[in-house]
Amino acid sequence: MKLAGKQTWVFEHDIYIQETGTAVGPLEAEGPLRESFDIAHDDLYCGERTWELAERRLMQEAIDVCLQKGSISFDDIDLFLAGDLLNQNVTANYVARTIPAPFLCMFGACSTSMQTAAVGAALIDGGFARTVLAATSSHNATAERQFRYPTELGVQKPKTATFTVTGAGAVVIGRKRGRWRIAAATIGKVIDAGTANPFDMGSAMAPAAASTIEQHFIDLGVSPADYDLIVTGDLSRVGSVIVRQMLAESGYDVTDNYNDCGLMIYRPDQNVFAGGSGCACCAVVTYGHLLKEMERGALQKIFVVATGALLSPTMMQQKQSIPAIAHGVVIEAVKEGQ
Amino acid sequence: MSLKANYLQAVKAFQPKPPYVFNSLKAFVVGGALCAVAELFANSYIRFFSMPLLSAQQLAVMTMMFLAVVLTGVGKYDDFSQFAGAGATMTLTGFANALASAALEHRSEGWTAGVASQMFKAGGVAIVYGVVAAYLLGILYYITS
Numbered sequence: 001m002k003l004a005g006k007q008t009w010v011f012e013h014d015i016y017i018q019e020t021g022t023a024v025g026p027l028e029a030e031g032p033l034r035e036s037f038d039i040a041h042d043d044l045y046c047g048e049r050t051w052e053l054a055e056r057r058l059m060q061e062a063i064d065v066c067l068q069k070g071s072i073s074f075d076d077i078d079l080f081l082a083g084d085l086l087n088q089n090v091t092a093n094y095v096a097r098t099i100p101a102p103f104l105c106m107f108g109a110c111s112t113s114m115q116t117a118a119v120g121a122a123l124i125d126g127g128f129a130r131t132v133l134a135a136t137s138s139h140n141a142t143a144e145r146q147f148r149y150p151t152e153l154g155v156q157k158p159k160t161a162t163f164t165v166t167g168a169g170a171v172v173i174g175r176k177r178g179r180w181r182i183a184a185a186t187i188g189k190v191i192d193a194g195t196a197n198p199f200d201m202g203s204a205m206a207p208a209a210a211s212t213i214e215q216h217f218i219d220l221g222v223s224p225a226d227y228d229l230i231v232t233g234d235l236s237r238v239g240s241v242i243v244r245q246m247l248a249e250s251g252y253d254v255t256d257n258y259n260d261c262g263l264m265i266y267r268p269d270q271n272v273f274a275g276g277s278g279c280a281c282c283a284v285v286t287y288g289h290l291l292k293e294m295e296r297g298a299l300q301k302i303f304v305v306a307t308g309a310l311l312s313p314t315m316m317q318q319k320q321s322i323p324a325i326a327h328g329v330v331i332e333a334v335k336e337g338q
Numbered sequence: 339m340s341l342k343a344n345y346l347q348a349v350k351a352f353q354p355k356p357p358y359v360f361n362s363l364k365a366f367v368v369g370g371a372l373c374a375v376a377e378l379f380a381n382s383y384i385r386f387f388s389m390p391l392l393s394a395q396q397l398a399v400m401t402m403m404f405l406a407v408v409l410t411g412v413g414k415y416d417d418f419s420q421f422a423g424a425g426a427t428m429t430l431t432g433f434a435n436a437l438a439s440a441a442l443e444h445r446s447e448g449w450t451a452g453v454a455s456q457m458f459k460a461g462g463v464a465i466v467y468g469v470v471a472a473y474l475l476g477i478l479y480y481i482t483s
Contacts (some may be wrong), residue, residue, distance in 0.1 A: 050446040150443035154419025154435045159354045193345045
């Protein structure tokens with residue numbers, strides 16, 4: 001079985017996450033998950049001249065540390081999948097110059113981490129690649145410039161606003177046995193609930209997350225209790241409550257096993273409004289923190305749902321609403337001798 | 339109300355409302371305090387440098403804008419604005435911050451295509467509508483007097 005129900009891919013082969021790499025900026029390094037990240041910078045410029053170059057460096061470092069930790073060489077990589085938030089996906093496209101492997105650039109806004117992981121796993125399952133490298137990044141200052149205002153412009157942001165995570169996550173997926181297995185993926189539909197406030201992405205993305213999670217349960221005939229943790233990418237304090245309520249309305253109780261990466265990466269007193277967001281939010285929390293928790297035995301089976309708001313400043317100025325998407329990937333811990 | 343049935347209405351219950359009254363109060367007090375500081379500068383210029391009133395007031399405004407630009411440069415003005423809201427953005431110091439922040443932001447694209455051409459992208463609106471408003475009021479004044 002490959003397509004289960006309407007939107008869920010169940011992989012026939014055993015597909016493993018072989019290694020992960022994460023790099024983060026200063027505020028993330030001060031947060032509660034600081035021990036989970038491979039590389040932490042104490043300067044937002046990360047030793048570069050511009051914010052855009054800093055973001056590129058983060059992605060490059062995440063990839064380098066991932067390959068180094070797993071003793072994987074570029075020769076082993078059959079395909080590189082990556083994306084980010086900047087126009088023309090410049091971080092991913094420029095980083096790809098240094099990767100001697102075929103490259104597919106992907107855009108899913110902040111859902112890119114699970115989008116690339118799901119597509120990578122599917123291509124491996126289909127036999128089109130043996131080993132796939134997937135990476136994504138975001139940077140607070142480049143995202144501010146791209147989607148909002150100049151970094152230092154004084155604007156009073158509401159409590160519903162989110163704070164873009166500075167960081168990058170990379171992962172190598174393949175058939176070779178590893179510590180984590182990618183068992184299934186549910187590809188989301190674009191859902192536009194009609195909200196138009198770019199300072200409240202949680203409200204805009206929660207319906208997309210609820211849609212993907214519900215469809216996943218229906219497609220596989222499973223229930224929330226089958227997972228140790230269902231985690232969304234960057235719904236923040238506002239959206240995470242909404243998605244919980246929407247799932248409850250459909251009869252799914254996730255009270256005890258739901259969390260959001262945007263709430264995990266910062267402490268509440270770090271002045272991050274409603275919480276973290278951005279491509280890197282789901283990537284560094286999943287690849288850095290959650291997989292380590294699985295290795296430790298604290299979690300066995302998780303469903304990671306990366307959420308993306310597919311807006312642009314031009315569409316917002318033309319009073320258009322915000323379409324959103326969410327892609328989910330099921331990750332299982334592989335036990336010794338299993 | 340069910341989120342599934344009427345999302346846009348039902349979701350409002352989950353969105354924290356900005357504290358409008360408290361924000362207005364803060365803006366009033368901080369904006370007023372900034373004006374008082376400018377007044378202090380103007381009076382000092384008159385007293386210590388024997389300046390005429392108009393020159394002293396102009397120099398006081400320039401002093402305030404200079405301070406705002408410095409605070410923008412060291413990355414503090416945006417924190418101040420997050421606290422003070424309109425009290426920090428609607429004053430002339432806010433205008434100085436708008437120009438300085440855009441200039442800083444686009445320095446990486448060079449002096450011409452970056453700083454010079456992008457400098458007014460946040461502050462330009464104040465100039466455009468300031469001039470338009472001045473003309474409209476001028477015409478009104480001309481008709482009524």
